[in-house]
Amino acid sequence: MLLKLAWRNLWRQKRRTLLTASALSLALLLSLLTRSLQEGSYSTNIDNAARFYTGLIQLQNPEYADSGGIDDVLPGNNDYIAPVRSLAEVTHVLPRIESVALAAAEDRSKGVLVLGVDPNLEDEYSHVSDKLSQGRFISNNDKGILVGEGLAKYLQLNVGDEIVLYGQGFQGQTAAGLYTVNGLLRFPVKSLDNQLVYMPIQSAQFLYSAQDLVTSWVIHTESLNDIPNVENKLKELMGPDVSVRDWQDLSPEMAQQIAMDRAGGIFLIYILYGIVGFGLFATIMMMTLERQREFGVMLATGMERKQLIGLLCIESLFICLIGILIGVTLSLPILGYFYFNPIEITGDAATMMLEAGFEPILPVSLDIGLFIDQSIAVSVILALCLIYPSWRIWRMELVSALKGGAHAH
Incomplete structure (x- = not known):
């Protein structure tokens, strides 16, 4: 009524x-x-x-966030990450080795950020090849590397020139290698353009004596709303020995x-x-x-x-x-x-x-x-x-x- x-x-x-x-x-x-x-x-x-750098979620060694060191790593084999790939909400899973090294060419040297990636997966995810200004893109079995234009300018490098990378590898071993510059990358972010070196992950693992190891697994979800649910699933799957960090933790300023x-x-x-x-x-x-x-x-x-x-x-x-x-x-x-x-x-x-x-x-x-x-x-x-x-x-x-x-x- x-x-x-x-x-x-x-x-x-x-x-x-x-x-x-x-x-x-x-x-x-x-x-x-x-x-x-x-x-x-x-x-x-x-x-x-x-897509440009961090991914929406990263799996890392619990100590890596504080140390950023090559000693704090995770297994890099497919069997280890297979349960993550099977999650319905996950669209991309990429292995990465990220570390620092001293880059030298002729009489110039500079500290650089070395990023070891799976070229095919990385290009599919972040379209790195679109940022190529000179030369050619790298492949999985390639011995060459890609460097930022700013870094190449500072070291006076051109495509085809050689560069020495020197640093500390896994568990204190010496990391040293001679590489050919396959191509130059143009990044809008100057800090990356001036210091980034891309190489195939196998080369990075060999350089740092970290065979079948990665510093992080980068994970992308179907949508941003899936992140909390995927985070919880990852914590259950991977256990306490793996740190699950989302984009807010990886990019706190943003x-x-x-x-x-x-x-x-x-x-x-x-x-x-x-x-x-x-x-x-x-x-x-x-x-x-x-x-x-x-x-x-x-x-x-x-x-x-x-x-x-x-x-x-x-x-x-x-x-x-x-x-x-x-x-x-x-x-x-x-x-x-x-x-x-x-x-x-x-x-x-x-x-x-x-x-x-x-x-x-x-x-x-x-x-x-x-x-x-x-x-x-x-x-x-x-x-x-x-x-x-x-x-x-x-x-x-x-x-x-x-x-x-x-x-x-």
């Missing part, structure tokens, strides 16, 4: 009902557009950074920057909700005061106060549902359009992204969680707006209400 009565009451004042629902739908639309663009850009930046930016966006949305909330509260309060006589008659004919408050809440719930329905209906085509036709980035930022091998676009996220979260936020605003009108009804004096008075104790 209350549901039917509430639905009829809504359409006695169609304009007021539609205006209130429209205010809610506008707030929902604007918040969804803002949050979808935010989360879409975060997802793209995280994915790009992961994680902090995203957290701050996200907090700023949410704060602005709360301001928007606050403005809409005041308008909504005024509408519901006015609706309550205008119907004092109607409420008085209902109480006089036997309706309980809690039922009357329930009626007001159901009416507001209907308005909320209409507002959410309109908001979602309006936002889906807009977000869908930008999902398939993302906003293009121009200028220096676009140039940097293209040089890194990434598409200069700003995509939107269509995560169902965003729609649920914003719909809940709208519902909470409405619930808060109902507190004072409900209290007014509970404290309403029957005689005053029947006389059409607008005062209650």
